Amino acid sequence: MIQGDKIKVTISDLNNEGEGVVRAGDERFVVFVADALPGEEVEARLVTKKKNYGTAKVLRRLSESPERITPACGIFGRCGGCQLQHISYGAQLRMKRKTVVDALERIGGIEAPNVHECVPSPELWGYRNKASLPVQSLGGESLRAGFYRPRSHDIIPYSDCPVLLPQINRNLNGLLTALREEGFCGAREGRRSLPNELIRHIVVRQAQFGEDSLCAVIGRRPLSKKEEKSLRSAAQKIKGLSGMVYNINDSPGNFIWGGRTIPIYGAELMSERLGRYNFTFEASSFFQVNSAQALSLYEYAAGLALDGAPGKILELYSGVGSLTAFLAAGGAEVTAVESWLPAAKYIAGNAERNGIKKIVPHTAQAEDIAESLSGSRCDVVVVDPPRSGCDEKVIAAMLKAVPERIVYVSCNPATLARDIKRLAEGGYTPLEARPFDMFPQTGHVETAALLVKTGK
Numbered sequence: 001m002i003q004g005d006k007i008k009v010t011i012s013d014l015n016n017e018g019e020g021v022v023r024a025g026d027e028r029f030v031v032f033v034a035d036a037l038p039g040e041e042v043e044a045r046l047v048t049k050k051k052n053y054g055t056a057k058v059l060r061r062l063s064e065s066p067e068r069i070t071p072a073c074g075i076f077g078r079c080g081g082c083q084l085q086h087i088s089y090g091a092q093l094r095m096k097r098k099t100v101v102d103a104l105e106r107i108g109g110i111e112a113p114n115v116h117e118c119v120p121s122p123e124l125w126g127y128r129n130k131a132s133l134p135v136q137s138l139g140g141e142s143l144r145a146g147f148y149r150p151r152s153h154d155i156i157p158y159s160d161c162p163v164l165l166p167q168i169n170r171n172l173n174g175l176l177t178a179l180r181e182e183g184f185c186g187a188r189e190g191r192r193s194l195p196n197e198l199i200r201h202i203v204v205r206q207a208q209f210g211e212d213s214l215c216a217v218i219g220r221r222p223l224s225k226k227e228e229k230s231l232r233s234a235a236q237k238i239k240g241l242s243g244m245v246y247n248i249n250d251s252p253g254n255f256i257w258g259g260r261t262i263p264i265y266g267a268e269l270m271s272e273r274l275g276r277y278n279f280t281f282e283a284s285s286f287f288q289v290n291s292a293q294a295l296s297l298y299e300y301a302a303g304l305a306l307d308g309a310p311g312k313i314l315e316l317y318s319g320v321g322s323l324t325a326f327l328a329a330g331g332a333e334v335t336a337v338e339s340w341l342p343a344a345k346y347i348a349g350n351a352e353r354n355g356i357k358k359i360v361p362h363t364a365q366a367e368d369i370a371e372s373l374s375g376s377r378c379d380v381v382v383v384d385p386p387r388s389g390c391d392e393k394v395i396a397a398m399l400k401a402v403p404e405r406i407v408y409v410s411c412n413p414a415t416l417a418r419d420i421k422r423l424a425e426g427g428y429t430p431l432e433a434r435p436f437d438m439f440p441q442t443g444h445v446e447t448a449a450l451l452v453k454t455g456k
């Protein structure tokens with residue numbers, strides 16, 4: 001098979017980018033076909049051919065899956081944000097469970113893993129409490145903000161996004177209009193920006209269960225006095241905005257946040273309510289993007305951790321202490337570790353405001369501190385790492401702590417499965433996993449898994 005070939009195939013699977021997957025030709029070469037669903041027969045053109053896989057574009061759909069629906073968003077397919085809008089919600093949930101099962105079998109080496117049904121999100125649209133938009137200056141367009149096209153850094157211009165909370169769309173529209181009126185320009189990719197080309201990202205957050213809303217503008221250099229004043233004017237034009245900050249990030253690379261943040265207007269912090277708890281945080285800190293579903297996830301994960309008498313819990317990757325509160329609710333003593341200072345500095349205050357006493361926060365990289373913390377006995381270890389999963393040193397420290405149970409919360413089934421394998425080799429039995437649909441319309445899935453000391 002060569003690039004440009006026309007192929008006629010029946011799609012066998014779906015990847016988490018929402019692309020159909022098929023093994024084509026005599027060599028059973030893996031091909032990802034955009035906008036093609038399992039069971040559909042399509043005629044497609046091989047657009048790229050790499051060493052291990054190819055990508056293809058549908059020319060003609062010869063049969064249609066019963067799960068196919070009309071996408072709600074006008075830029076579906078061009079925007080890399082939501083990949084599954086063309087699939088019924090029931091099929092999205094089944095697919096997410098299958099992703100977790102496949103990862104645990106193939107990467108985790110677990111035969112017939114006990115994976116429950118995927119918990120549906122309370123809201124399928126208008127659920128996201130945060131929008132992060134890259135901003136660029138492009139030839140004739142001085143400030144383009146939007147979402148990346150799949151597998152590229154081309155920005156598809158923002159228009160109302162149906163997975164965002166409605167207030168975020170209102171604030172984003174207001175912010176973009178105001179920034180343009182005040183004469184702000186996007187930065188260029190890389191380091192070739194002209195002096196006035198400033199803004200790299202904008203982040204807008206909104207409480208789902210409250211009124212607070214924050215905007216952060218991230219620029220590649222400090223603001224002049226005049227720019228600071230103009231940014232304040234822009235913020236004042238956004239009706240109902242609680243506050244705006246400006247963050248300076250002069251580092252290359254894709255990480256959004258730099259080390260310095262200055263207040264521009266109003267509040268620097270916002271609060272969100274999850275069940276009976278209220279959490280305060282800065283714009284740059286991690287907070288689950290689907291507040292209603294976060295509540296279900298935390299109640300479930302805390303239930304796994306606290307099955308039995310409350311004891312001592314070591315929680316790694318704790319963010320601002322949200323899951324921590326649920327873990328400490330039954331009287332357990334929780335040692336919480338978080339490396340991002342703007343998040344870690346609110347763990348104690350969040351505990352105090354929620355009337356929780358037994359939380360001991362540490363600001364540190366889990367891989368640097370877990371070994372020393374594992375020296376003191378703990379009954380349960382809870383981890384909720386970023387997509388890359390746990391560092392090997394963290395796994396070693398978890399095993400050294402010899403807890404009765406380990407609860408692993410993950411947004412990446414592949415690294416979850418890899419780490420479960422390492423923990424299983426160290427004497428822990430994976431008992432169950434439950435996927436949660438934290439990100440409807442996208443291929444992403446959140447999972448909570450329980451492992452117990454073998455022989456228990």
Ligand SMILES: C[S@@+](CC[C@H](N)C(=O)[O-])C[C@H]1O[C@@H](n2cnc3c(N)ncnc32)[C@H](O)[C@@H]1O
Nearest residue numbers: 286317318319323338339340365366384385386
């Ligand atoms: C997926 S979030 C989970 C946070 C929290 N459990 C929650 O639900 O809000 C992962 C957190 O780990 C933090 N983090 C990333 N790398 C870390 C590391 N090496 N050590 C400790 N924390 C880390 C991030 O800043 C982030 O707050």
